[in-house]
Amino acid sequence: xxxxxxxxxxxxxxxxxxxxxxxxxxxxxxxxxxxxxxxxxxxxxxxxxxxxxxxxxxxxxxxxxxxxxxxxxxxxxxxxxxxxxxxxxxxxxxxxxxxxxxxxxxxxxxxxxxxxxxxxxxxxxxxxxx
Amino acid sequence: xxxxxxxxxxxxxxxxxxxxxxxxxxxxxxxxxxxxxxxxxxxxxxxxxxxxxxxxxxxxxxxxxxxxxxxxxxxxxxxxxxxxxxxxxxxxxxxxxxxx
Amino acid sequence: xxxxxxxxxxxxxxxxxxxxxxxxxxxxxxxxxxxxxxxxxxxxxxxxxxxxxxxxxxxxxxxxxxxxxxxxxxxxxxxxxxxxxxxxxxxxxxxxxxxxxxxxxxxxxxxxxxxxxxxxxxxxxxxxxxxxxxxx
Numbered sequence: 098x099x100x101x102x103x104x105x106x107x108x109x110x111x112x113x114x115x116x117x118x119x120x121x122x123x124x125x126x127x128x129x130x131x132x133x134x135x136x137x138x139x140x141x142x143x144x145x146x147x148x149x150x151x152x153x154x155x156x157x158x159x160x161x162x163x164x165x166x167x168x169x170x171x172x173x174x175x176x177x178x179x180x181x182x183x184x185x186x187x188x189x190x191x192x193x194x195x196x197x198x199x200x201x202x203x204x205x206x207x208x209x210x211x212x213x214x215x216x217x218x219x220x221x222x223x224x225x226x227x
Numbered sequence: 228x229x230x231x232x233x234x235x236x237x238x239x240x241x242x243x244x245x246x247x248x249x250x251x252x253x254x255x256x257x258x259x260x261x262x263x264x265x266x267x268x269x270x271x272x273x274x275x276x277x278x279x280x281x282x283x284x285x286x287x288x289x290x291x292x293x294x295x296x297x298x299x300x301x302x303x304x305x306x307x308x309x310x311x312x313x314x315x316x317x318x319x320x321x322x323x324x325x326x327x
Numbered sequence: 328x329x330x331x332x333x334x335x336x337x338x339x340x341x342x343x344x345x346x347x348x349x350x351x352x353x354x355x356x357x358x359x360x361x362x363x364x365x366x367x368x369x370x371x372x373x374x375x376x377x378x379x380x381x382x383x384x385x386x387x388x389x390x391x392x393x394x395x396x397x398x399x400x401x402x403x404x405x406x407x408x409x410x411x412x413x414x415x416x417x418x419x420x421x422x423x424x425x426x427x428x429x430x431x432x433x434x435x436x437x438x439x440x441x442x443x444x445x446x447x448x449x450x451x452x453x454x455x456x457x458x459x460x461x462x463x
Contacts, residue, residue: 112259113233123309129314137351137355138348177351222460222461224327248410322457324338326340
């Protein structure tokens with residue numbers, strides 16, 4: 098079965114990102130497919146590589162990246178939500194005249210259409226938010 | 228349908244709205260702060276007990292554990308599942324609705 | 328709408344302005360309209376406040392996005408279900424809501440209301456008919 102995962106909150110502030118991560122891992126372990134993980138609202142903050150949690154805590158951004166690498170997951174950060182909150186890749190930084198980018202490894206920035214497409218292509222769409 | 232609720236019922240009435248709009252026979256899974264709904268002796272007990280008659284009510288074990296809620300404190304009839312059980316519930320139901 | 332169209336329902340349970348969920352939720356609906364799916368919106372709990380008429384953000388310096396709801400009809404988003412109980416609980420009635428309409432192309436482009444106030448049983452049934460439910 099194909100799952101679409103929507104993450105609507107940033108890491109740490111809410112448990113939503115942890116729950117989404119644990120659900121995604123469990124689904125993969127049971128042999129399901131993950132169509133895509135889409136990050137919206139403050140969820141885009143899951144995709145900044147500047148995150149530096151204390152050493153004794155989990156690094157959620159890194160955990161997403163590692164899971165994506167291992168299972169070839171498509172991690173998509175919504176461009177409109179990302180722009181509001183200062184999450185940019187190299188292209189976006191250039192386009193808007195910013196002197197830095199901060200997108201984390203394993204993530205890409207794209208449009209909201211990717212969320213709708215995920216809803217169409219998935220058998221189940223899971224929403225994790227606050 | 229699988230309904231998930233992640234709010235403490237003492238903070239926001241997501242469980243109440245879910246119970247009002249869920250078709251009888253639904254699966255209801257309490258996750259995150261939603262697990263505070265299923266403690267025996269709480270003000271929610273009669274409502275949750277009532278819900279277990281119409282629906283199947285589950286609570287996510289890892290979230291109960293994280294919050295120090297032992298299984299012997301749960302309202303009778305509430306089932307405990309792990310993340311693999313969460314995935315099974317999502318796969319076995321035709322659709323999922325998360326009451327945020 | 329093609330045969331392969333899925334039924335999408337956007338469930339709005341939050342008030343506007345206090346948080347960004349309503350505004351960004353509306354952005355999803357507008358983008359989603361281009362995908363030719365069977366779309367509806369439900370307004371439950373504080374979500375009914377999104378449709379309150381007379382919103383004016385002039386003095387609070389926020390973006391007033393309430394006019395966007397009037398554009399939904401042009402995007403063929405014509406099914407807006409409002410939960411009767413949520414409305415009543417908040418001291419509101421239909422007269423307090425914006426008048427949202429669409430032109431029905433199957434009925435000589437007659438202007439029809441997009442908002443329908445529904446009771447619990449009807450909303451329950453509508454939710455059970457969906458393929459995808461997105462909650463904001």
